[in-house]
Amino acid sequence: MGKGNHKHSRQITEWRFNPVKWVEDIFGDEIVKLRNAAGMRTLTKSGLTLQQEDVLRRWGKFLEAKYRVNKKLSFTDEQEALSKKIGFSIMSSNGNGKDFLLALINWHFMATCPYARCMVTANTGKQLKSVYWSELAKIRSLARKMEGASENLLQSLFTMQNDVMYANLEKEERGKRWFTEAVTINVKSTPDEQGEALAGRHEDWMAIFVDEAAGVPDAVFKPIERTLTGLVNVCFLIFNPTKNTGFAIETHTKYQDKWECIHWDALSCENIQASQP
Numbered sequence: 518m519g520k521g522n523h524k525h526s527r528q529i530t531e532w533r534f535n536p537v538k539w540v541e542d543i544f545g546d547e548i549v550k551l552r553n554a555a556g557m558r559t560l561t562k563s564g565l566t567l568q569q570e571d572v573l574r575r576w577g578k579f580l581e582a583k584y585r586v587n588k589k590l591s592f593t594d595e596q597e598a599l600s601k602k603i604g605f606s607i608m609s610s611n612g613n614g615k616d617f618l619l620a621l622i623n624w625h626f627m628a629t630c631p632y633a634r635c636m637v638t639a640n641t642g643k644q645l646k647s648v649y650w651s652e653l654a655k656i657r658s659l660a661r662k663m664e665g666a667s668e669n670l671l672q673s674l675f676t677m678q679n680d681v682m683y684a685n686l687e688k689e690e691r692g693k694r695w696f697t698e699a700v701t702i703n704v705k706s707t708p709d710e711q712g713e714a715l716a717g718r719h720e721d722w723m724a725i726f727v728d729e730a731a732g733v734p735d736a737v738f739k740p741i742e743r744t745l746t747g748l749v750n751v752c753f754l755i756f757n758p759t760k761n762t763g764f765a766i767e768t769h770t771k772y773q774d775k776w777e778c779i780h781w782d783a784l785s786c787e788n789i790q791a792s793q794p
């Protein structure tokens with residue numbers, strides 16, 4: 518490995534466990550500009566809300582804890598406890614930037630974790646495609662371009678299609694490894710079939726992202742803990758509390774010890790105007 522490559526891989530490792538720095542470096546002031554154009558208040562250098570930055574920091578710590586403990590490197594008691602958790606669960610009311618954050622986290626995982634494998638699902642195919650996938654595309658286009666370049670880093674390193682995005686590897690591996698797939702759940706299928714949707718995949722760096730998790734059938738979540746057994750395997754749910762039973766809400770109650778539970782209060786979000794109903 519040449520000197521340049523070494524420096525490059527050190528930079529990627531730094532970004533992997535410091536995702537706020539990754540956002541600042543990759544997006545520059547593009548997110549801030551977008552907010553200014555929309556008349557949104559910005560309190561951070563990255564352009565994220567304080568709530569989004571806080572979760573992103575915890576996300577970096579979480580990845581590092583799993584990595585250090587499972588690789589049997591030195592680790593603290595706090596890291597050991599964190600490494601046993603399944604992942605993150607954010608519950609919040611409308612419009613304070615959950616999808617934007619999740620899509621950003623999806624890009625961070627793809628851009629900084631070798632041979633990353635991600636699966637994304639949502640309550641409906643429409644939510645998955647019209648909301649989540651379009652946030653992924655929006656974020657991709659927000660990465661800053663180096664002077665004179667026709668594409669930004671995310672555009673040149675990854676290909677985005679309708680239900681998959683993948684790293685531009687050599688031909689024989691392209692699209693077969695290092696990718697994010699959109700998985701649509703068939704609500705008419707049996708619970709057993711739904712339980713297959715996210716099961717049976719394995720990779721060292723693997724993430725399952727679930728949008729509007731309160732509307733996803735419980736059967737889909739059943740195999741998650743069994744599936745996420747690799748080096749750094751993690752699940753990330755976001756949802757509006759549209760109902761008070763089911764797996765999503767139970768991540769904040771019955772199973773709260775296994776999750777990093779986050780409850781965002783709409784009134785403390787800079788995206789929401791105080792006068793908004």
Ligand SMILES: Nc1ncnc2c1ncn2[C@@H]1O[C@H](COP(=O)(O)OP(=O)(O)OP(=O)(O)O)[C@@H](O)[C@H]1O
Pocket residue numbers: 548551552564565566569609610611612613614615616617618652655757788
């Ligand atoms: N930090 C940010 N900077 C710029 N735009 C943002 C930011 N966070 C969110 N947005 C934009 O604000 C809008 C609402 O955000 P988003 O859809 O992520 O919220 P949500 O919490 O998922 O909403 P809902 O509760 O309706 O599902 C989107 O257009 C999104 O791109």
Ligand SMILES: [Mg+2]
Pocket residue numbers: 615616648
């Ligand atoms: Mg949303």
